[in-house]
Amino acid sequence: MNNKYLREELIRESGVNPKKCMKCGKCSATCPAYDEMEYHPHQFVSMVESGDIQPLLQSESLYKCLSCFACIERCPRGVEPAKLVEAVRLAAIRKQGENRMTANDVAEFLDEDVPQQLIVSAFRKYSK
C-alpha cells in the first residue's frame, strides 16, 4: 500500500484532519502514556500528515495508548489525535496474522479478580 493511499485511508477512517493541528503539543502534554511512548500523540498527527507512516505502523506506541480520550478532549483545535492512533493501530493489526493478542495470551494475566471488561477491552484493542 503506498503512503498516499494509506494516508487518505487513515484520514477518512478516523475523521481526523491533521491540517487543523497548530502544533501546540497539548495532546502529548496531557497523555498519561507519554513516558512509555516512542512516538507521541502530536507526532502521530504530523507524521500521518507528511506521509511518514511506516515507523508508526511498527511502533510499540500503538499499544500504549489508553484510549482515555484526554487528548481528544483537550486539543484546542479539535484534532482528536487518539482517533488517528486508533486508525494506525487498526491498519497494523487488521493484516492477516498480525493480531497483537490471542486467546492463549489471556491465561498470562488472568487472576481471580480480573473483570470481564478488561478481557473484552484488550481484545477489541489488540485483535481483529
Added chain:
Amino acid sequence: MKVSYFPGCTLKNKAKDLDLYAYKSAEALGVTLEEIENWQCCGGVFTTARDEVATKLSSVRALKEAFSKEQPLVTVCSACHNVIKQTNHAVQNDKEFSDKVNRYMGEDGGYFGEAEVYHYLEMLRDLVGFDALKEKVVNPLKGKKIAAYYGCLLLRPGSVMKMDDPENPSIMEDFIKALGAQPVVYAKRNECCGGYVSVESPDLAKKSSNQVVQNAKMQGAEMIITACPLCKYNLLKNGADIPVVYFTELLAEALGVKEDTDEQ
C-alpha cells in the same frame, strides 16, 4: 417509573455488587429497571474508526429495543455507558455509518439514534432528582470523606457524553452530598487508571492508578467510589490502601437496602 436497563458482561460476573445494589436502590427510589432481553456485551471500548460497524451492533440492538418500548436506556458500568452513548451519537451524526448499521440490522425498521441514554448517575440527577434522593436516605453517611473517581470513560468525549463538565464535573460530588457524606475534590479524579493496558504494561497501569489514589488520599479521602469495574480492579490491584467501592453500594447503604441484599 420504568426504564430499560443494560447491565453488561462484568455486572453479571465479577461486578455483581454493582448490578445488585443498582437494582435494590432503584426499587427503593421507585424506579423499575427492565433488563434488555438477550443483551449482548458492548465490547468494553468504543472503536473510533468509522468503518468499524459489526462491533457496535450490540449497542444498536439495545438502543433499538429501549426505543421500541419508549423508555430511556440506563447503564451503570462506565464502559457500557461510553460505548452505547458514542454508538448512539455515531448513528445520529454519521449517515454512512447509520446506513451500514441499518443494512446489517435487516428489515425490521431502521434505527436512527432516537433512544435516550442515561448513566445511572444521570438517572439519579435528571429523572429521580438529587433532592428526592436525599429525602429517601435513611442512613446518612455523615462525616465520611469520599473521593469520587470519574476516570476517563464517564465524561469523555464531553461533546458526546454530555454528562457533566468534563474538566470540572460535579455530578458524583452532588451524589455524595445527597447521601449525607462529604465529597473530596482532587486533581486526578478524571484521569485514566491505566485501563486495558494493564494486560501488557502493568507498570503503566500501576503508575496511573497510584497517582489517583495518592492524590485522593492527600486531599483527605477515606474512600474512593467508582462506576467502573476496570478502575476498581486497577486501583485495588495496584495497592490502594483505602476502600474502593462501587457507587451503587454506597447508595444502597444510605437507602438502607444494603443489608437486605447481603442477607440474600
